[in-house]
Amino acid sequence: xxxxxxxxxxxxxxxxxxxxxxxxxxxxxxxxxxxxxxxxxxxxxxxxxxxxxxxxxxxxxxxxxxxxxxxxxxxxxxxxxxxxxxxxxxxxxxxxxxxxxxxxxxxxxxxx
Numbered sequence: 001x002x003x004x005x006x007x008x009x010x011x012x013x014x015x016x017x018x019x020x021x022x023x024x025x026x027x028x029x030x031x032x033x034x035x036x037x038x039x040x041x042x043x044x045x046x047x048x049x050x051x052x053x054x055x056x057x058x059x060x061x062x063x064x065x066x067x068x069x070x071x072x073x074x075x076x077x078x079x080x081x082x083x084x085x086x087x088x089x090x091x092x093x094x095x096x097x098x099x100x101x102x103x104x105x106x107x108x109x110x111x112x
Contacts, residue, residue: 042068049073049092056091059084064105066092071099078108 049066053059064077073092079085089103 038070042070045071045073045095045097049075049095049098052091052095053088056087059087061088063108064088071097073098073101075101075103075105078106080108082107 045068046066049068050061050064053061053064053066060080064075064079067074067076073095075088075092079088085103085105085107088105089101092098092101092103
């Protein structure tokens with residue numbers, strides 16, 4: 001398997017795991033989170049986080065994905081260095097509208 005395919009598979013697994021484990025606090029929040037306006041707001045917030053990450057010069061954000069759920073950001077994917085994991089969390093926290101960040105980024109293994 002090529003690096004990009006392994007990366008894609010790992011990111012897909014990570015995203016699936018995050019989405020599957022996001023706790024449902026109560027039915028009202030679930031209903032609100034599923035409304036079309038909230039889905040659009042979630043997409044917009046995730047896009048703003050991704051944009052903020054991409055503005056960090058000299059970093060490789062190719063395999064990093066932001067998922068938004070009612071102000072909460074879940075970062076998933078792989079980066080080449082631990083320092084990037086720390087930076088990604090700080091950048092995401094600084095985006096307007098973000099209430100919390102769960103940083104699930106991992107350091108990519110050498111040779112993969």
